[in-house]
Amino acid sequence: MTVNRKAVPWIILGAAAVVAILAWKPTVLIYGVQRAGLYASVAIPMALVLGIVHIVNLAHGEIMMVSAYLTYNIARSIGLDPWLALLPVALVMGIMGYFIFQLTIRHTLKAPELNQLILTFGIAITMTQAISLIFTPQTRKLPLSYVSMSATIGETSFGVYDFVYVAIALLMGFGIKWFLSNTRMGKAAVAVGQNPRGAAIVGIDVMKTYVFIFTVSVILVGMTGSVFMTRQSIFPYVGSPYTMKSFSLVAMAGIGSISGIIYSSLLLGIAEAAINGIRGASGWSGIVFFLIIIIVIAVRAYKGRKL
Amino acid sequence: MLKIQGLECGYGRMRVIEGVNLEVGAESVGLFGPNGAGKTTLIGAVMGINKPWGGSIEFDGKRIENTDTHFMARMGVALVPQERELFPGMSVDDNLMLGAAYIPHARDKSDEQLEKVFSLFPILRERRKQLAGTMSGGQQRMVAIARALMSNPKLLILDEPSLGLQPSIVAEVFEVLKELKKTVSILVTEQNVRESLRSIDRGYVLENGKIVIEDSAEGLKTNPYVLKSYLGL
Ligand SMILES: Nc1ncnc2c1ncn2[C@@H]1O[C@H](COP(=O)(O)OP(=O)(O)OP(=O)(O)O)[C@@H](O)[C@H]1O
Numbered sequence: 293m294t295v296n297r298k299a300v301p302w303i304i305l306g307a308a309a310v311v312a313i314l315a316w317k318p319t320v321l322i323y324g325v326q327r328a329g330l331y332a333s334v335a336i337p338m339a340l341v342l343g344i345v346h347i348v349n350l351a352h353g354e355i356m357m358v359s360a361y362l363t364y365n366i367a368r369s370i371g372l373d374p375w376l377a378l379l380p381v382a383l384v385m386g387i388m389g390y391f392i393f394q395l396t397i398r399h400t401l402k403a404p405e406l407n408q409l410i411l412t413f414g415i416a417i418t419m420t421q422a423i424s425l426i427f428t429p430q431t432r433k434l435p436l437s438y439v440s441m442s443a444t445i446g447e448t449s450f451g452v453y454d455f456v457y458v459a460i461a462l463l464m465g466f467g468i469k470w471f472l473s474n475t476r477m478g479k480a481a482v483a484v485g486q487n488p489r490g491a492a493i494v495g496i497d498v499m500k501t502y503v504f505i506f507t508v509s510v511i512l513v514g515m516t517g518s519v520f521m522t523r524q525s526i527f528p529y530v531g532s533p534y535t536m537k538s539f540s541l542v543a544m545a546g547i548g549s550i551s552g553i554i555y556s557s558l559l560l561g562i563a564e565a566a567i568n569g570i571r572g573a574s575g576w577s578g579i580v581f582f583l584i585i586i587i588v589i590a591v592r593a594y595k596g597r598k599l
Numbered sequence: 600m601l602k603i604q605g606l607e608c609g610y611g612r613m614r615v616i617e618g619v620n621l622e623v624g625a626e627s628v629g630l631f632g633p634n635g636a637g638k639t640t641l642i643g644a645v646m647g648i649n650k651p652w653g654g655s656i657e658f659d660g661k662r663i664e665n666t667d668t669h670f671m672a673r674m675g676v677a678l679v680p681q682e683r684e685l686f687p688g689m690s691v692d693d694n695l696m697l698g699a700a701y702i703p704h705a706r707d708k709s710d711e712q713l714e715k716v717f718s719l720f721p722i723l724r725e726r727r728k729q730l731a732g733t734m735s736g737g738q739q740r741m742v743a744i745a746r747a748l749m750s751n752p753k754l755l756i757l758d759e760p761s762l763g764l765q766p767s768i769v770a771e772v773f774e775v776l777k778e779l780k781k782t783v784s785i786l787v788t789e790q791n792v793r794e795s796l797r798s799i800d801r802g803y804v805l806e807n808g809k810i811v812i813e814d815s816a817e818g819l820k821t822n823p824y825v826l827k828s829y830l831g832l
């Protein structure tokens with residue numbers, strides 16, 4: 293492995309930060325990494341659809357929410373464990389994604405991007421309102437004993453269940469990277485992202501590529517939603533902040549970069565956990581999240597690097 | 600090979616192509632005309648990029664008026680677009696390989712084809728790792744021509760291949776086309792009538808969406824109207 297020389301100061305800085313946090317409150321690092329896993333597992337599917345084929349989907353977090361409700365209701369009604377419900381739910385989400393694309397997004401591909409923005413924003417509102425009407429705005433949570441598993445190292449004990457997000461994020465991240473560089477459909481997606489007209493000329497079925505990538509991203513964020521509901525309480529608006537956060541993470545990672553999402557999530561997750569670790573400061577974590585994103589994007593723009 | 604009859608085509612309510620008849624056999628055919636005559640529109644209709652309003656287009660004996668672009672490519676029609684349409688963030692190599700990767704009859708022969716293409720454009724071999732988006736306009740046009748050839752086409756359509764190329768390269772490109780026409784049918788639009796007349800067998804002059812002259816290369820060279828309007832004599 294070759295290490296970029298410019299990266300050396302950053303690696304040292306990062307290592308120093310990790311050591312400092314470990315000395316101060318080791319749990320901050322643990323919860324930070326877990327939080328990063330959650331952010332990344334929501335943002336990576338968006339990085340695929342936004343970063344690779346440039347479809348703006350402002351209903352991303354809401355799709356995760358719908359999948360969470362679907363999983364919740366299957367688990368409640370037939371007593372299936374959410375982890376087992378995950379696959380049938382993924383199938384339903386795939387069908388839903390396919391129809392969302394064919395009925396709506398397909399017709400905005402050649403229009404200015406603003407149309408996609410408004411259209412998917414409308415889909416997001418429709419989803420939250422529909423779920424609100426059907427299931428009421430009440431908060432829901434499935435009692436699952438295994439989510440409170442914990443471990444103790446030395447004198448600190450901490451929840452370990454949330455590490456599943458880290459596993460999911462890594463699986464998705466490496467899976468997508470492999471898919472993009474090793475499969476026909478993956479390479480086609482990269483080509484379509486760079487130039488849809490050029491892609492059609494070389495024999496790539498551009499529409500099929502869009503449908504496939506969009507559907508896959510819906511399935512992936514849907515799976516994250518199924519897992520999300522095992523741990524978090526859900527309510528109709530629970531997905532909305534994740535749309536915003538994923539969007540920001542993709543911008544921060546650099547359009548098209550999947551590994552960038554993982555680094556950005558780590559930075560933000562740990563920063564948030566650190567703020568939460570300071571007594572009385574937890575109200576600031578949301579602000580700090582977006583502040584860091586603004587700084588990173590501004591610095592990158594200042595350096596004149598490509599977003 | 601390619602047979603266009605009574606083609607009508609346009610944008611919105613504006614008619615751009617009005618009843619064009621054009622044929623390309625096992626030969627090299629030129630399509631000339633001033634800016635805005637409708638050359639790119641005509642090619643777009645063949646390639647499935649814009650939908651014809653009327654008339655018929657046949658390729659290899661099959662009607663293709665409403666065939667999608669990627670199917671046209673897979674049937675053996677390769678296009679070198681006026682705007683080049685490369686993949687700017689990919690290397691020259693990757694651009695070229697994509698020219699063959701999705702074409703059933705070219706996919707398995709892409710390595711041989713790459714060698715052929717490199718021998719036609721040696722500069723591309725030296726630049727194989729360079730990102731296509733960072734190349735000069737002329738180099739990009741060579742990549743676009745090379746990418747089209749990677750698909751081992753039956754019909755090669757070039758939309759103003761000499762645009763933005765220095766004179767020595769223009770001559771070179773037409774030399775390459777002359778060589779290529781032995782094995783592939785060619786339809787080429789050009790502003791540079793003088794140079795292209797050396798490589799084509801027949802030509803059409805398109806003005807305001809209508810074919811006004813159709814003749815052999817020899818005939819065009821001596822046509823008073825062509826001499827005056829296109830060769831500046
Ligand atoms: N997408 C479009 N929408 C509307 N009008 C168009 C479009 N593309 C081309 N036109 C119009 O159609 C006419 C023919 O254009 P076309 O590009 O086919 O000409 P051309 O012969 O290729 O010209 P040039 O030599 O400049 O490339 C022009 O009047 C042009 O303005």
Ligand SMILES: [Mg+2]
Nearest residue numbers: 638639681758
């Ligand atoms: Mg043109």
